[in-house]
Amino acid sequence: MVNMRPLAIATAVFSFASSAFCVESNLTKPLISKLILPSSFKPPQSFKNVNLVHVVSLEKGYPKEAINVQIENVAKTPQDEYFIPFTARQMETIGGLEVKDRKDAESGVFEVEAVEFDTTSDTQFYRIKLPSPLAPKAQQTLGISFSYLSALTPLPASIAQQDKQFLVYEFSAYCPSSYVTLKQKTEVKFPTTNIPEYTILPGGKGAPESPQKQGAKFTYGSFSELPAGAVEVVKVRYEFTKPLIHVSRLERDIEVSHWGGNVAFEERYVMTNRAANLSKPFSRVEWASQQYYNPPTSAVKELKFPLRVGSLDPYFTDVIGNVSTSRFRSNKREANLEIKPRYPVFGGWNYPFRIGWNADLKKYLRQLNTGTGYVLNVPFLEGPKQPEGIEYEHIELRVILPEGAENVQYSTTLPLVSTSTSLHRTFMDTTGRTALTLTAINIVDDYRERELIVMYDYPLLAGYRKPIVIFSSVLVLFITAWGIGTLDVSIKGKKRP
Template structure:
């Protein structure tokens, strides 16, 4: 496994080096095209067959749409529009579009169109790698998450009560184009679904949903007009926390002289689960732990780190937190932390963690020249069965002082990027820092790569020891001068 990991990293480094001269591969999601409120996507496509899958097994809904589209115009087309409401567009995360039958085609370019705010319908625009010919068909796989879309009902429960969530959606996927045939599948993590919308069958057909274990199926439905919706609401058992990270600040500091890569992550964490209807009882909580029942409180977080990680720490606003465990060997490195108190619904818990790793695990020197490649996960974070959602992420990569010609590549959708100088102890001009910002990311994207290429001249590597030598020389010189100053008091002759 280690050899395969190294081979994957080398291939990634090589591909990044080839594209370095073409600029950054990651572009912001927002487009500068401003469309009027009366805009409607040209009706140049129709959906032949559509399967809409909603996964409610985690603390956020994950939706997948497999659709066969056909170009109905007389000209080749390369733009496909996906509509969302103005409220949804603020919470859509990680939207990706692929060719389901051609894995080599990669992820299609997706952009949020800047739209007239008076309209309730907003659009993502998908650009195909090559235009779709008239009457030609293509199978798209569209996936995305909707953050902060699950709500507990009732909103407040007792400490030992079972939690129920509600989720509202449309049995018809709200496409911008006519759909000839479609169905919607809803996957729950439980069979306890006490409330759900029933849709009568058309023309004497069976009503929806059709239940099969933990899966509900709405449809199939016949031809549906563009933009049509069929409101559905489900209420189901979910006795787990709804972990929401409103802000994550992740720093990655590279030191060539120290041979080290230092990681630090600062979390502003919130549990969106049902609030407590009564005051928290520590005695009742302690009694529950003897039989370890499921709970909507956050009791612990598990961080699977890269092999070779070392020197972890865990602190909060009070100081060091001792309730943590770190296990590291040649195959794994796991950091398990327990908050200072169980985090129930409506509670916040800001904290930070950090660790170090050998630079050889992440940085390689390119053959010839003075170029280097850094390959790190864009997002690590906790790995929980209930999942996590991140509202705002700010990732900062701090390179050695004097690093230049910086370029980066990642498959994580970023909203903005910038390069600045970061000044620390014994710096002269400051270290080169790359800052990336992302919105509405879920933990499905953890461990996706961030590849950074940069030049680090030999002269820049000598800057630090030269500064240290000059500083020590200045200190000894000043001490010698002061030591030779005659401060004695003599009488007049």
């Protein structure tokens, strides 16, 4: 839960943020619901879907789906709960589910909650809480978007070093819904026009068979009235000769130093390529010969990190040590870090590494006009920006504030599963620095640059704590050295009478 500060502080926060957003967003709440329903639960038929467009995007290394649906309240009383069904497997891999009003973008995201069920049921739900109850016979247009991690399967599972890669994705041509749908269609967007296999659905009542093809876009439907829970499983196989970059764990540290006027970033990655495995041992000669004409490949050759302007002192290391295959370009308009792993990362291979850089604290921190409050505005997630996209299974972000920081509060629109505050002890600390830890799961790179705003108090005395400690330590050392120097430690024999 996000604790809100007074209106004056919130105003200062918004003036500092590069773009406004709703600080009361439900997405800062854990996705673990407190609502537990029996496995026999069925959503009340309070709504009907008047028109629904289901868009499945396969243009990146993870499927992204969007549901644009016009709903109508068919109950006799106002309703504010809308349910979306998913299978148990989908609930484990779904990420970044957001719901907005398609006709009122300024209303922000709606409250979304994962409903817990008995394990005996394979159908589970997300519950959408409408901002205000929808009156009987009234309509509203919802925009629902989400992604799935680890949902694409290479077929064949093993390929030669120079072969093309094909992926398989299975979904329902009828968008799964808890309510009757009067009209709907499903659009599938592919990265190329090379789609050798796909499910064909026969047309009915004079309608043509599905899908209708238009370049790299397929359309299933449109379909007339369908009952709640209707499913029509289809499968597509398409060319995607790019890596499937999966980060199983990302640890991101942001360390703030008021005295140094610096903010230090460090990111530690455990990266896996989920692409097709090699059917033969890796050939360095074959790989080197390919680099002259740069053909498409499912291996990870390089990663590009667009950093904030003004970033400096980057470094790139792995488990062996420093990696020299990197390039950093920085000027008044951009700051780009380009790294090449120590070896090309093919399907099934892992590559743990870390990067880091520094930045001027003034670009991220503002002091409030009254009191001892500060506002820190940093990206929650930066990471590589790749055309094939990147999926993150587990993200742990630590914001390490100066020693003595108190009354720490935060706001973000990224879905979180847990938050905690602890003490982080480093050199010359007394009590330790305040560290805010935020955890997110199943996130994709579409969330790059989502803002994290941290508000905290930093009393004047706390700011002078470290200089006092350093001065006291030096003074004690000096007095100790002087005291030792005055001791007479010479060995003298006793004088005989």
